[in-house]
Amino acid sequence: LSSFKIAVIPGDGIGQEVMPEGLKIIELAANSVGITLELMQLDWACADYYLAHGVMLPEDWKKQLDGVDAIYFGAVGWPEVVPDHISLWDSLLQFRREFDQYINLRPVRTFAGVPFPLAGKAPGDIQYSIVRENTEGEYSSVGGVMFANTDREVVVQQSVFTRHGADRVLKYAYELAASSAPDSRRLTVATKSNGMAISMPWWDERAKAMSNNYPDVVWDKQHIDILCARLVLQPERFDVIVATNLFGDILSDLGPATTGTIGIAPSANLNPERVFPSLFEPVHGSAPDIAGKGIANPVGMIWSGAMMLDFLTQGDSRGRQAHDVILKAIEMVLANGPRTPDLGGDASTKEMGDAIAALV
Amino acid sequence: LSSFKIAVIPGDGIGQEVMPEGLKIIELAANSVGITLELMQLDWACADYYLAHGVMLPEDWKKQLDGVDAIYFGAVGWPEVVPDHISLWDSLLQFRREFDQYINLRPVRTFAGVPFPLAGKAPGDIQYSIVRENTEGEYSSVGGVMFANTDREVVVQQSVFTRHGADRVLKYAYELAASSAPDSRRLTVATKSNGMAISMPWWDERAKAMSNNYPDVVWDKQHIDILCARLVLQPERFDVIVATNLFGDILSDLGPATTGTIGIAPSANLNPERVFPSLFEPVHGSAPDIAGKGIANPVGMIWSGAMMLDFLTQGDSRGRQAHDVILKAIEMVLANGPRTPDLGGDASTKEMGDAIAALV
Numbered sequence: 001l002s003s004f005k006i007a008v009i010p011g012d013g014i015g016q017e018v019m020p021e022g023l024k025i026i027e028l029a030a031n032s033v034g035i036t037l038e039l040m041q042l043d044w045a046c047a048d049y050y051l052a053h054g055v056m057l058p059e060d061w062k063k064q065l066d067g068v069d070a071i072y073f074g075a076v077g078w079p080e081v082v083p084d085h086i087s088l089w090d091s092l093l094q095f096r097r098e099f100d101q102y103i104n105l106r107p108v109r110t111f112a113g114v115p116f117p118l119a120g121k122a123p124g125d126i127q128y129s130i131v132r133e134n135t136e137g138e139y140s141s142v143g144g145v146m147f148a149n150t151d152r153e154v155v156v157q158q159s160v161f162t163r164h165g166a167d168r169v170l171k172y173a174y175e176l177a178a179s180s181a182p183d184s185r186r187l188t189v190a191t192k193s194n195g196m197a198i199s200m201p202w203w204d205e206r207a208k209a210m211s212n213n214y215p216d217v218v219w220d221k222q223h224i225d226i227l228c229a230r231l232v233l234q235p236e237r238f239d240v241i242v243a244t245n246l247f248g249d250i251l252s253d254l255g256p257a258t259t260g261t262i263g264i265a266p267s268a269n270l271n272p273e274r275v276f277p278s279l280f281e282p283v284h285g286s287a288p289d290i291a292g293k294g295i296a297n298p299v300g301m302i303w304s305g306a307m308m309l310d311f312l313t314q315g316d317s318r319g320r321q322a323h324d325v326i327l328k329a330i331e332m333v334l335a336n337g338p339r340t341p342d343l344g345g346d347a348s349t350k351e352m353g354d355a356i357a358a359l360v
Numbered sequence: 361l362s363s364f365k366i367a368v369i370p371g372d373g374i375g376q377e378v379m380p381e382g383l384k385i386i387e388l389a390a391n392s393v394g395i396t397l398e399l400m401q402l403d404w405a406c407a408d409y410y411l412a413h414g415v416m417l418p419e420d421w422k423k424q425l426d427g428v429d430a431i432y433f434g435a436v437g438w439p440e441v442v443p444d445h446i447s448l449w450d451s452l453l454q455f456r457r458e459f460d461q462y463i464n465l466r467p468v469r470t471f472a473g474v475p476f477p478l479a480g481k482a483p484g485d486i487q488y489s490i491v492r493e494n495t496e497g498e499y500s501s502v503g504g505v506m507f508a509n510t511d512r513e514v515v516v517q518q519s520v521f522t523r524h525g526a527d528r529v530l531k532y533a534y535e536l537a538a539s540s541a542p543d544s545r546r547l548t549v550a551t552k553s554n555g556m557a558i559s560m561p562w563w564d565e566r567a568k569a570m571s572n573n574y575p576d577v578v579w580d581k582q583h584i585d586i587l588c589a590r591l592v593l594q595p596e597r598f599d600v601i602v603a604t605n606l607f608g609d610i611l612s613d614l615g616p617a618t619t620g621t622i623g624i625a626p627s628a629n630l631n632p633e634r635v636f637p638s639l640f641e642p643v644h645g646s647a648p649d650i651a652g653k654g655i656a657n658p659v660g661m662i663w664s665g666a667m668m669l670d671f672l673t674q675g676d677s678r679g680r681q682a683h684d685v686i687l688k689a690i691e692m693v694l695a696n697g698p699r700t701p702d703l704g705g706d707a708s709t710k711e712m713g714d715a716i717a718a719l720v
């Protein structure tokens with residue numbers, strides 16, 4: 001296959017600003033290896049679509065995405081206009097669930113030129129991947145309020161875990177660890193079995209059962225509280241971390257923070273079987289506080305695009321090649337500038353994007 | 361009141377090792393201000409009591425604790441012998457719930473002499489208090505397994521929040537912020553209303569409702585993922601953070617990690633109405649990996665004891681005075697040594713405890 005159809009959803013806030021940079025660069029890289037991208041622009045966001053229609057997505061959104069190979073997604077959210085739980089549940093989280101993007105893969109690493117805040121650590125100490133369950137668990141829509149608006153008000157929300165859901169994300173994580181270099185075959189399972197005494201001991205059991213299939217992987221489980229502490233104090237201990245939806249969410253903002261900025265962090269929401277389109281988005285959100293200034297760091301968006309090219313052509317070296325060319329260009333611009341303000345520079349989003357594009 | 365009855369539960373692992381240092385120092389400080397402590401030693405832990413009786417606590421534990429003013433608690437947990445979810449639920453978490461210790465107060469600060477891992481930050485940048493809800497929320501015992509041991513296995517666990525429970529912890533946190541120095545009256549409410557769309561938007565509403573009573577407090581809410589990132593990147597932004605049970609647990613390991621070690625972090629599990637005894641314990645756990653070596657940092661235990669003296673005599677300056685004397689001694693020993701290995705020194709637990717005791 002040499003041509004892929006991509007749905008492009010810039011979204012809100014800085015999503016609008018980083019998307020053009022991402023597109024510019026993935027098109028260049030794709031063309032250079034003989035891949036054609038057919039882009040379908042969609043205005044499904046708070047700012048445009050919701051304001052006009054009162055909902056986040058058109059009713060026939062699935063039909064409109066029929067035949068799409070991947071979704072390239074900026075960021076959704078504009079809390080002044082649409083409460084976050086509506087804008088996110090009816091957009092990003094809906095894609096993740098209904099397209100069964102059950103893996104959220106989030107690499108964490110340092111780059112030369114990006115000062116990272118951990119004193120006493122070497123840049124190479126921070127290099128791991130977070131594999132986050134992306135469809136179930138704590139992000140459930142089951143629950144409700146009783147005795148509403150009275151002193152007796154009670155709110156329950158269920159976390160729902162399935163063996164199907166746990167086993168497939170654990171398997172993916174063990175596979176990733178097993179296929180790493182021999183000295184990087186460590187897997188850490190995030191848990192909280194001492195406090196969440198129903199779901200988490202069960203999760204630990206599933207991890208243990210899966211470990212039997214991967215004798216080469218050295219695994220352990222760590223409670224989420226101390227695990228967060230260790231991402232700061234001993235990041236060199238980690239190669240692959242697998243976590244539930246909520247814990248993966250937390251770890252994958254914290255990890256990038258230890259590399260200096262979450263502006264560079266990418267993520268891939270994968271349906272590994274390719275039955276549904278996968279979705280690629282930066283870890284940062286719409287960032288209303290800096291939106292409109294043209295100073296957002298475009299690297300998370302661009303790197304996510306590189307992951308998209310790699311995933312799309314799996315089994316075909318061209319996607320890998322396009323990915324690597326982009327990463328190399330990102331590395332060089334992070335090292336030598338121009339850099340956006342979050343990295344201590346004064347470049348605009350576009351200047352940084354142009355510099356990366358020039359190297360691709 | 362000049363005499364208080366304290367239940368002493370050293371517990372497992374390093375709990376056994378740090379407790380004698382804590383006791384030595386709080387007795388000295390208490391005596392110096394004319395307070396008498398009547399200590400009741402209890403062996404309720406995995407290592408002793410569980411091995412002998414097959415349960416964590418005697419059936420009449422409440423009766424045995426009748427008339428006790430506070431519980432001084434080391435750490436419980438010995439996962440090789442008792443699964444964590446049993447040892448903790450039937451001990452520490454049971455005390456918190458049944459004694460309605462609904463506030464878990466965890467101060468976070470740096471000390472001269474303790475190198476902290478955040479490059480580019482000044483020691484004074486990290487100084488805030490975490491107020492954690494301590495009885496409900498995500499730590500519930502409601503839920504179960506369906507289709508057990510089959511491919512269709514489903515596990516649900518409910519988070520249960522009550523208006524009663526949310527409002528009282530929010531109130532405590534707003535009061536704490538309101539009574540701080542004028543330039544430290546900021547309150548951050550940890551949330552995750554974009555992902556946990558039933559319970560957390562409700563929690564945000566309760567926070568907003570409470571804020572109306574505290575016009576002097578500048579408050580905001582932050583999603584737990586970005587909040588964790590900011591404890592690393594911008595700790596100077598925080599004065600008081602209020603959080604649900606699980607989020608408070610995570611933040612209060614991460615916060616101390618940014619100060620260099622969780623070995624120094626204290627906590628107070630408070631029943632502010634004093635209907636039931638409150639419980640004071642270091643944030644670190646039983647740490648099986650370093651137990652038995654006599655190298656555990658005793659500061660978390662000692663500082664927790666200082667918080668206990670302060671709380672016991674509230675409204676009486678002697679407790680405050682005893683607290684301050686201990687804190688001053690901790691500060692001096694952290695600055696000048698001797699220090700335990702987690703602080704880069706080679707002192708034993710006892711040597712460090714003795715040094716602090718000598719200054720009290």
Ligand SMILES: CC(C)[C@H](C(=O)O)[C@@H](O)C(=O)O
Binds near residue numbers: 448
């Ligand atoms: C041991 C564990 C159950 C406990 C908790 O999660 O509350 C601990 O981590 C803490 O922070 O006090």
Ligand SMILES: CC(C)[C@H](C(=O)O)[C@@H](O)C(=O)O
Binds near residue numbers: 088555
């Ligand atoms: C925006 C929000 C719902 C989302 C999440 O919690 O999953 C984001 O934080 C992320 O990590 O992708």
